[in-house]
């Protein structure tokens with residue numbers, strides 16, 4: 001059986017031939033008909049008339065061909081050449097026939113304009129890319145610096161904490177300084193927590209994937225969050241998805257993500273409220289939804305909440321969400337957020353359902 005020809009690969013006939021063959025055909029048919037009439041009517045010196053008519057037909061063909069070459073073939077060739085240069089990256093190339101004062105010239109002008117815009121867009125993209133690279137390098141340096149600093153501060157801080165503890169023990173019971181010791185102790189703990197977060201954020205450890213039950217991971221985070229609100233009128237409900245398969249994930253890290261989101265929810269509820277946690281499967285993703293009826297996030301804050309150190313809380317560090325996003329992204333997932341100021345906030349953690357065999361296949 002004959003193989004079908006791929007498009008554009010068959011023998012092709014130039015457009016000139018496609019245009020000229022019908023003209024030649026019509027002229028030839030005319031000549032033959034004319035010759036037949038001359039013979040039928042036996043017109044005197046009719047063959048001379050036929051010869052002159054044939055000469056005229058040849059001249060018409062010739063002139064048509066020349067006109068086509070000048071009007072169409074040359075610009076077409078030039079267009080092909082310039083497209084070739086453009087596709088190789090030379091965006092300074094332009095077609096000359098744009099100077100012509102006819103339809104083909106207009107086409108050339110539009111083509112040149114298109115290339116000019118392409119050139120402009122590429123310059124803009126390159127400029128943005130350069131800026132982003134510079135910013136990324138800058139951030140990486142600052143991150144390294146911050147991590148180094150955090151590391152350096154941790155040890156002396158542990159020393160100070162030890163000294164404060166000893167002082168506490170040695171202070172006479174009636175000393176008024178005793179009253180401030182718990183405060184000092186809690187402030188030191190706060191600084192230690194910030195330094196730890198900063199170090200984890202600046203030097204995240206890669207996830208250790210295990211095939212585990214995501215319901216159990218989330219449940220553990222909910223359990224820890226419930227401990228935090230034992231004395232408050234905040235209810236945390238959990239709706240697991242029993243049909244979820246075992247998913248490859250780092251349970252410790254994912255638990256930290258869910259706990260960070262739950263703590264944010266708790267902190268957003270000023271007095272009494274509810275946080276609903278629900279799991280579901282959607283196509284190739286397991287989704288954990290955390291919805292609170294707290295104070296919500298303002299329109300101005302919403303685009304900034306994942307930026308390191310963005311916080312609206314007095315005791316906040318602004319590292320909870322960037323940390324969570326980093327972990328979820330290292331699981332090739334994403335976090336989505338919607339919020340209605342005054343009514344509440346909903347976070348969704350989308351994790352791809354990776355099974356053990358998928359991991360081996362990577």
Ligand SMILES: Nc1ncnc2c1ncn2[C@@H]1O[C@H](COP(=O)(O)OP(=O)(O)OP(=O)(O)O)[C@@H](O)[C@H]1O
Nearest residue numbers: 264265268296305311312316317318319320321345
């Ligand atoms: N559920 C929520 N409801 C209302 N606002 C929220 C919620 N989650 C996050 N936010 C807003 O996003 C900001 C950043 O959150 P993020 O967890 O990164 O930092 P933080 O909670 O302020 O500090 P920490 O480092 O202790 O977590 C919060 O300060 C708050 O303004």
Ligand SMILES: [Mg+2]
Nearest residue numbers: 260264320321
């Ligand atoms: Mg937080």
